[in-house]
Amino acid sequence: MKRFLVAANALCLLAAMAANALVPPRPASTGGPAGQALWQGSKQAPRVAFLGGKGVGPASWRSVPATPPSPDLIEALLSDPVLAAGLETVVFSIDGASVSSLDGTLSEPLAGDPVEAGRQFLLAHRALFHLPDWPGTDWLPLLRHDRAAGALHLAFGLAIGGLPVEGARIDLHLGSDRQLQMVTGSFPAVTGAPKAAAFTAAQAIGRAAAAVGVGRWRAAPRAGQVGRPGPDGIATVWRVDLPAADPLGDFRVEVDGVTGAVLGCQDRIAYRAAPGGDRETGQGSVFANHPLTGRPVLAPLPRLATHTLVGEFVRIRNDNGPTAVSLEDRYVFDPSDTHFDEVNAYHHLDRVHAFFAGLGDSTVCPVARAWVHYGTNVDNAFYSPFEDRIRFGDGSRFNDFAQEEAGIRFGDGSRFNDFAQEEAVIYHEYAHAVLHRIVALEYAGEAGAINEGQADYFAASLSGEPRIGEWVAAKAGLPFLRTLDNTLHYPEDCTNEVHDDGRIWGGALWDLRRALGPAVTDRLVHAGHFFLKPGEPWFRDGCTAILTADRNLFAGRHRPTITAVFAHRGIVPEAGPGAVLTGTDLAAMCRFRNLHRE
Numbered sequence: 373m374k375r376f377l378v379a380a381n382a383l384c385l386l387a388a389m390a391a392n393a394l395v396p397p398r399p400a401s402t403g404g405p406a407g408q409a410l411w412q413g414s415k416q417a418p419r420v421a422f423l424g425g426k427g428v429g430p431a432s433w434r435s436v437p438a439t440p441p442s443p444d445l446i447e448a449l450l451s452d453p454v455l456a457a458g459l460e461t462v463v464f465s466i467d468g469a470s471v472s473s474l475d476g477t478l479s480e481p482l483a484g485d486p487v488e489a490g491r492q493f494l495l496a497h498r499a500l501f502h503l504p505d506w507p508g509t510d511w512l513p514l515l516r517h518d519r520a521a522g523a524l525h526l527a528f529g530l531a532i533g534g535l536p537v538e539g540a541r542i543d544l545h546l547g548s549d550r551q552l553q554m555v556t557g558s559f560p561a562v563t564g565a566p567k568a569a570a571f572t573a574a575q576a577i578g579r580a581a582a583a584v585g586v587g588r589w590r591a592a593p594r595a596g597q598v599g600r601p602g603p604d605g606i607a608t609v610w611r612v613d614l615p616a617a618d619p620l621g622d623f624r625v626e627v628d629g630v631t632g633a634v635l636g637c638q639d640r641i642a643y644r645a646a647p648g649g650d651r652e653t654g655q656g657s658v659f660a661n662h663p664l665t666g667r668p669v670l671a672p673l674p675r676l677a678t679h680t681l682v683g684e685f686v687r688i689r690n691d692n693g694p695t696a697v698s699l700e701d702r703y704v705f706d707p708s709d710t711h712f713d714e715v716n717a718y719h720h721l722d723r724v725h726a727f728f729a730g731l732g733d734s735t736v737c738p739v740a741r742a743w744v745h746y747g748t749n750v751d752n753a754f755y756s757p758f759e760d761r762i763r764f765g766d767g768s769r770f771n772d773f774a775q776e777e778a779g780i781r782f783g784d785g786s787r788f789n790d791f792a793q794e795e796a797v798i799y800h801e802y803a804h805a806v807l808h809r810i811v812a813l814e815y816a817g818e819a820g821a822i823n824e825g826q827a828d829y830f831a832a833s834l835s836g837e838p839r840i841g842e843w844v845a846a847k848a849g850l851p852f853l854r855t856l857d858n859t860l861h862y863p864e865d866c867t868n869e870v871h872d873d874g875r876i877w878g879g880a881l882w883d884l885r886r887a888l889g890p891a892v893t894d895r896l897v898h899a900g901h902f903f904l905k906p907g908e909p910w911f912r913d914g915c916t917a918i919l920t921a922d923r924n925l926f927a928g929r930h931r932p933t934i935t936a937v938f939a940h941r942g943i944v945p946e947a948g949p950g951a952v953l954t955g956t957d958l959a960a961m962c963r964f965r966n967l968h969r970e
Contacts, residue, residue, distance in 0.1 A: 504530075793843060
């Protein structure tokens with residue numbers, strides 16, 4: 373009877389897999405009713421979730437039936453007994469056709485060169501990760517190889533004739549014991565060869581610039597080709613990056629390589645080698661926090677190099693004119709002086725650089741190149757990933773029309789106060805720059821919210837209080853721009869705007885800081901970015917990354933607290949698109965598989 377009950381429960385979990393499947397296999401993309409009924413009709417069914425594509429509200433996946441993974445994919449997952457036994461969680465794609473992420477103890481210790489061992493692991497699991505059956509390994513290029521947060525991080529891509537295939541990336545993370553702890557991503561289906569581009573890079577840039585209407589540049593544009601898989605084969609696409617000053621933006625424009633048609637455009641700005649010579653410590657007048665908390669104070673300006681506000685880790689420019697010069701390295705100005713913002717930005721950027729360098733890996737801490745008084749009353753601060761620059765505006769350029777329509781007046785036409793005079797704004801923008809060095813995230817959806825939420829978190833943690841933008845927003849009569857001291861819950865409080873939804877992620881991180889303290893939480897959040905799935909991760913992927921960081925840095929001793937804090941916010945493994953299986957589910961599958969084959 374026990375054997376029968378185990379087999380019956382596992383049958384509901386397996387959704388008709390095994391050597392002689394009890395339900396005929398079906399294409400994974402069809403989502404036929406028989407397969408769904410098997411998954412939904414059992415109390416033992418894996419926790420599953422589904423999102424019906426982009427544009428669907430964040431809470432919609434809770435009421436949409438999940439597409440279970442295909443029997444062939446389950447068979448590939450269980451065919452390696454070491455992998456199957458060590459899995460803690462596996463997340464599948466929305467359509468159930470591929471693996472999105474695996475975590476646990478996924479292998480024996482990998483011997484020899486870790487890069488080659490990682491490549492061989494993927495080749496040994498072709499069916500699981502959809503690797504093509506091609507000879508050699510030139511088509512499997514190494515994209516990432518670095519050590520950080522107590523682990524080795526590798527990534528492999530897919531290339532056809534040297535052309536990188538879009539969306540083809542698999543990341544592997546190995547612990548100090550050389551065992552695989554996490555794998556994210558799968559390769560898309562690839563058929564045929566791409567057509568040669570009919571347009572040059574210069575022509576693609578010209579078409580992209582015309583589509584955006586670029587009037588002035590901040591830096592030189594650039595273009596590169598990718599192959600985009602589709603039902604009709606592989607399309608050649610130019611990806612054109614336009615760092616524009618007018619209109620302001622980091623515009624990523626896609627141009628069809630054969631027809632020249634503009635396929636899409638996105639603004640990727642995240643709003644909100646050191647000079648030689650001896651290093652000197654100067655002095656300057658700065659706000660310890662911002663003007664609402666007190667008058668300027670005299671503060672040290674470490675690591676100056678040129679008798680200007682150019683140092684080892686910070687380089688400041690003033691868009692209003694020449695930067696301050698002092699042979700004595702003394703920079704004391706009234707806040708109304710144009711040079712005051714230079715000094716304030718230098719001081720706080722040097723401080724936040726030292727903060728991140730102290731978290732364990734200074735190689736991802738960029739030299740901070742920043743402009744103050746940028747543009748004409750620009751009503752924002754932003755980090756540009758295209759330029760790797762930070763710019764701080766003084767007031768409203770974007771909101772003049774909206775203010776006129778609303779009948780709002782702010783004296784000089786500015787909606788907000790000077791962005792370079794608030795420490796949290798400066799820390800926030802630098803946090804964007806650090807994250808950009810670690811992992812490439814889309815600036816949209818939950819990936820964009822993770823980006824904004826972590827920037828708010830680090831700004832708040834270094835400032836020591838949860839409110840962001842108190843000084844900036846005061847001119848508009850607001851107490852702050854955002855606060856992490858909130859009770860927002862996932863997914864019902866999502867709005868699909870990255871700053872708004874970042875409050876959920878940042879709020880969860882602030883809760884974790886309350887539970888574990890700043891020293892531990894700062895390290896965990898920063899280290900978690902090295903394990904974060906590139907591209908379009910969900911909040912649950914961010915939580916898994918932090919758990920993996922805890923495993924490497926603290927032997928996993930904070931796992932119960934981390935899990936509870938994120939669960940309190942609604943961020944749990946099943947909260948997101950695609951089917952999810954836990955280690956318990958997989959163990960039941962293995963038992964059924966073994967019994968069935970007997």
